[in-house]
Amino acid sequence: MTTPAYDQLRAHARETGVLNAVEALLGWDQETYMPSAGAASRAEQSSALAGIIHERRTDPKLGDLIAACEADSSLMGDEASPEARNVREFRRAYDKKTKLPTSLVAELARVGSQAQEAWKAARAADDFKAFEPWLVKMMDLTRQKAECYGVPAGGELYDALVDDYEPGAKAAEIEAVFTPLGERLSGLVRELLEQGTAPSDAPLTTKIDATRQHAFGMKVIEALGFDTKAGRLDVTTHPFCSGLAPGDTRLTTRYRDEKFTDALYGTMHECGHGLYEQGLPKGEHFGEPLGDSISLGIHESQSRMWENFVGRSREFWEWALPHAHSMLGSGLEKFGVDDMYRATNTVERSYIRVEADEATYNLHVMLRFGLERSLLRGDLAVKDLPGVWNERFEQLLGVPVPDNRRGCLQDVHWSFGLIGYFPTYTLGNLYAAQFWEKINQDIPDLSAQMREGEFAALLSWLREQIHSHGQRFRAGELCERITGKPLSADPLMRHLEGKLRPVYGL
């Protein structure tokens, strides 16, 4: 089904998408190969392109095309049709872009950039007071941003921000899943660490050089199904995935000589994002909602699934370890599948979110979700943040926070107004677990396939059930469609309990 207005809308969007891909390349190059003296020029380039893209995204002609499509019952008659959904998401994006006054966008960028610098200095000096006025300003600007978006029907102000990352999600619904998850997870962590026996980390202390790690990482992502003719793997300080254009998806990772599994799981994580990007129907729908990923939560469900549900499974190591032995060497040969499986499934009461394990990670996220929601509401004053952070952290993780550097100053997000972003990390884990149970019903011999390094059936399932739809379904709807149930804490808890208790001898 198409109409002239719909065709024009798609063509307009594709050209914007093409320019967006160019902007993504500028970002990728900046992190990978750009000479350091090129930074100022790069800022000028990105800014020029961002200006052109912003103009296109807020172009009244675009608004007219969307309105023309909305008024056409031949397109919108079936509200579940791909076309109707495409138009709905075009509208959502256009409204979001046009609702913010240019002055506020500029102010957020300007203050956010200064606040980020202030945060860096404050974190280094462990000086929350120095960051406090900046966080006050950023919370204020972010509140203004949320007010411009407007409170969604039946929701709260925070939802307007979450919607940027997880369209349609509501804080109350997230809370309803996070609360039981938090209680059960805290209990599980206590049980494991107080009653269980921690596995040895000896297999992870083997020193392996970057060249060998890279070759092994490439072997793994090729086995998972990443198309290396349509993508790359490079090295950056902070790993990321940029699905920049049809046929061009770029992953990055980083290698440390020690603990080779850091890079391995980092690579598998980004590969999960990359497989989603490669599976989106960009050939036909590049630049349109139908060619784009649903939400950060769903994106994260893909990265976490390949990293944790595949990569930290015994089956994965049964396939991968012989290759690791021959490709990595360095004394790794003395460790068997059980050693690797157990070592890569340890649980720790650590302070830093980005270093946390599969189980406790979610506790770190929940803490931030609760606090940023209170900060936005005004229930929590910025000056009281460190105290409340430390108190709740100890409740959740069972250890006291030693300082603000390892407490509320550890993450960059809030410094530039990223509020509503944190919950998507745990949503990703929850979606991954819920999908994973269904996948194992649909592919009963998946375990046997994984033992052989066969991931094609798994990838096909993901392509068909998730990737190929683009934004046709929102996250919650997709979850119900696939699993028959709304998102719940149960699958993730079943996964963690089922795996970790035996690892800890319980």
Added chain:
Amino acid sequence: MTTPAYDQLRAHARETGVLNAVEALLGWDQETYMPSAGAASRAEQSSALAGIIHERRTDPKLGDLIAACEADSSLMGDEASPEARNVREFRRAYDKKTKLPTSLVAELARVGSQAQEAWKAARAADDFKAFEPWLVKMMDLTRQKAECYGVPAGGELYDALVDDYEPGAKAAEIEAVFTPLGERLSGLVRELLEQGTAPSDAPLTTKIDATRQHAFGMKVIEALGFDTKAGRLDVTTHPFCSGLAPGDTRLTTRYRDEKFTDALYGTMHECGHGLYEQGLPKGEHFGEPLGDSISLGIHESQSRMWENFVGRSREFWEWALPHAHSMLGSGLEKFGVDDMYRATNTVERSYIRVEADEATYNLHVMLRFGLERSLLRGDLAVKDLPGVWNERFEQLLGVPVPDNRRGCLQDVHWSFGLIGYFPTYTLGNLYAAQFWEKINQDIPDLSAQMREGEFAALLSWLREQIHSHGQRFRAGELCERITGKPLSADPLMRHLEGKLRPVYGL
């Protein structure tokens, strides 16, 4: 000196320059790291950006700003002032861009792209007849292009095309230098090969792996003065230099295990281009003529100077060889300075321009210059090209052409309408030689410095005399300003005769 219109003109140009840098990055990435499946997307990206840039370059507002500057005697009063020259070159570029009808530009691109594919097939099959109709079409379209530009005062149609690459140059003037050069060079080549003794190429047959070659190449370009914080060196099929933005100049090279000097001289050549790009006053004048290179001939004078006048000198090898011994190893240690110097200064009667040596290269260029000029004039019919090519080649080089693959089908240029480009290669050699004599007068101990690997005084001279002026002076004017004389064949002949006769024992 400035005016509001002049400021606006500069700001407009800078933003176009910034977008142009982005387009250059797309090109660089395509040749270096882009995954192959990204090619179609890349074409879409380049085309979108080219469209935006073309609009800006032909923007009537730009024309108005130029006209406003031209009408302002405070800017234009002194026609040799940087501002007046900047405006003059802005005018030249704007007129060139706006004189071509969009339909002709599109036709040249469309037919050129098809003709290039036809050329590839024809060359592979050694089938001139298959290429002939395409060359007829491209010559016709190129003639139309030249007619749109118009014949320059006191010149011929061909000059309008040369002007794209060598602003202001005239075929008659080029011929006046090329003719004596050709006669003397042909004579020198005959003398060397018939009466002299060719050096041994044994030092060049040492096998050296790419990693070592790369490390050595990096050492050399750093010694020459290339700022690696503001640039890079990567590997591509065809080496190039992209001076894409202030602080960001990218060189590429290619390594073969055999004949390491191919990569070495390729790297030094691109480094010469890169040093020019790094020396242009882009901080202040990026995007303006005053921040841009003068012409392809002057650009080539820089690359050829570092490649041939520095890199193929005995002094260079006196400094470089001990480093080559320790960094390259592989048996190179048994060769001394004299072996390397002689081996890298051999002369050969070869068929392929891009493989030709420093002396015969110019004969290959002159052949093309004469033929393309005749083709454009209509004095030579396309169907007669192979016969005339082969006849003249034998006159110039002294050997018969075995087939068209190694004859008139060897170069890609004509297939996409690059007429008037070839002479700039030899102009580069001529300018380099004429500058080199002056440099040696101005830096009397340059030889001694080079022996120590000291190239700073040489680079400073080039910065001051050439790079820092951007397009303030046209090539011929710059040459007279620096050397006090118009361009002549004498310095290049003195250089070649003075070097090659002793190498050949004459």
